Amino acid sequence: MSFDEVLDRIGGFGRFQKTLYVWICLPQIFLAFHMLVSVFTGAVPPHLCRSSQPVGDPRLLGLNNSNASWETCSSLQNVQLYQLNHSDLSLPISEHSTTSKSCKGGWEFSKDVFLSTVVTEWDLVCENATLNNIGSSIYMFGLLVGAVLFGALADKYGRRTIILIGLAAQVIFGVGAAFAPNFYIYVMLRFVVGMTVSAVIMNAFVLGTEWTGPKQRMLAGVITDYFFGFGYILLAGVAYLIPDWRKLQLAISAPGFLFLFYIWVLPESARWLMANQKHEEALDLIRKAALINGKPLDDDDIELFQSLKNVEKLEDQRKYTVIDLVRTPTMRKQSLILFYLWFVNVLVYYGLSLNISDFGMNIYLTQMIFGLVEMPARTVTLFTLNRSRRISQLAFLATGGLACLLTTFIPDDLSAVRTALAMVGKFGITASLSIVYIYSAEVFPTVIRQNGIGMGSMCARAGGVIAPVIYLLRDSSHHAPMVVFGLCTLIGAVLTMFLPETAHKPLPDTIEDVERTDDSEA
Incomplete structure (x- = not known):
């Protein structure tokens, strides 16, 4: 008897699993906070430099010191480059250049929207502007390190243990970041928070999947995505109410102490316990789940326990490695395409999500709209996936890529139109990101499925690391980042055509199955 048959016996998505998903989903809100808070912090x-040359009007910033004179990044290089008309208060007040001289007189920042950010506290503008983007990339690199480290540790010590460690470390280092004495320590603490986000996201998903019956797994996975989207939306309101970055960082981190009670309510994966020869503990959990689901086990079901001792033992004892993902022609082609899809989906998802200020509308409103888009984007995949995995993936990638490219043709003064197009792009890429998880699990054969998903996840995190860096291209062209996002996504749409259709087809078990299927289709 397989473990899926055991779940069918005790209930694949009964009261026990629904309660488990409550515990799994609640942290997703705070994970979204940590992932996206840098949009605000x-x-x-808008900023100007206090200087000795009278080139500007301090009233543009709402400052009270009428005796001051002001320069932008560009005017520090050439004071004649940016002469402000004192009678026209509608002119832009912020320019960026990584080649400007230092601001000797000190920077003054507008406080109309934010009381403070890490940029205003540590003067991360002009020649220091790149540090802000690099800090975001280092956080994303923490996600990559966390995925590799905590994935291996979870296989050794259990999903529950790593989730609890991740939640504890997240609150400690998250609160610590709110009191960071300088930018470099702040980035280091955020790096560790990124590691813990991976630990919780990855293992919560696995824990839920391993307790859920096959028929409900896709829907159960989408439920966690909805809570992440809810956190996405909620962050806009929290940030609006708390415009000081240190208080905001504290507000999204300190509530994590409430998850202390997970020590008593979060169960371990019975499937993992069986795979690690902890049969008695697994049986106790199975009996508890069956009782809560209203399907208690009787004495005859002890045979079920005996049969479970062989669960998770592969019939094929050969050890497969990541090399097998690229060893044969068809498997190599499909693996490389899927790795690129993981990379580009996360690249564009966070590229759009972390730089919403570029679209010219109110940053809080844009954040809320982008969060709201997540809900229908994830919902629509439930209806399209059953028709075709390949066409769904291709269509949503094409939608996202074309929308990104079209934003480059919209004038800056039509910010509402640019935001609407960016929202369409976010819709397409969010839907595509939801699909690639399922599609990958069906393309990779059973013997290397875990290796394939693991490598795909690493490529995705690499996309997250690069996403903030792409915005450094704005120094050469304002539209360059969106052109890169659009073209990369369209390339992914074209490559998707070379993947097999997996809807309503049996999953491949071996690499030979993959090669044989490709030959038959040819």
Whole structure:
């Protein structure tokens, strides 16, 4: 008897699993906070430099010191480059250049929207502006390190243990970041928070999947995505109420202490316990789940326990490695395409999510709209996936890529139109990101499925690391980041055509199955 048959006997998605998903989903809200808070804590308010040359009007910033004179990044290089008309208060007040001289007189930042950000506290503008983007990339690199480290530790010590460690470390280092004495320690603490986000996201998903019956797994996975989207939306309101970055960082981190009670309510994966020869503990949990689901086990079901002792033992004893993902022609082609899809989906998802200020509308409103888009984007995949995995993936990638490219043709003064197009792009890429998880699990054969998903996840995190860096291209062209996002996504749409259709087809078990299927289709 397989473990899936055991779940069918005790209930694949009964009261026990629904309660488990409550515990799994609640942290997703705070994970969204940590993933996206840099939109606000790292925001760059309008700013001018106090200088000795009278080139500007301090009233543009709402400052009271009428005796001051002001320069922008560009005018520090050439004071004649940016002469402000004192009678026209509608002119832009912020320019960026990584080649400007230092601001000797000190920077002054507008406080119309933010009381403080990491940028205003540590003057991360002009020649220091790149530090802000690099800080975001280092956080994303923490996600990559966490995925590798905590994935291996979870296989050794259990999903529950790593989730609890991740939640504890997240609150400690998250609160610590709110009191960071300088930018470098702040980035280091955020790096550790990124590691813990991976630990919780990855193992919560696995824990839920391993307790859920096959028929409900896709829907159960989408439920966690909805809570992440809810956190996405909620962050806009929290940030609006708390415009000081240190207080905001504290507000999204300190509530994590409430998850202390997970020590008593979060169960371990019975499937993992069986795979690690902890049969008695697994049986106790199975009996508890069956009782809560209203399907208690009787004495005859002890045979079920005996048969479970062989669960998770592969019939094929050969050890497979990541090399097998690229060893044969068809498997190599499909693996490389899927790795690229993981990379580009996360690249564009966070590229759009972390730089919403570029679209010219109110940053809080844009954040809320982008969060709201997540809900229908994830919902629509439930209806399209059953028709075709390949066409769904291709269509949503094409939608996202074309929308990104079209934003480059919209004038800056039509910010509402640019935001609407960016929202369409976010819709497409969010839906595509939801699909690639399922599609990958069906393309990779059973013997290397875990290796394939693991490598795909690493490529995704690499996309997250690069996403903030792409915005450094704005120094050469304002539209360059969106052109890169659009073209990369469209390339992914074209490559998707070379993947097999997996809807309503049996999953491949071996690499030979993959090669044989490709030959038959040819």
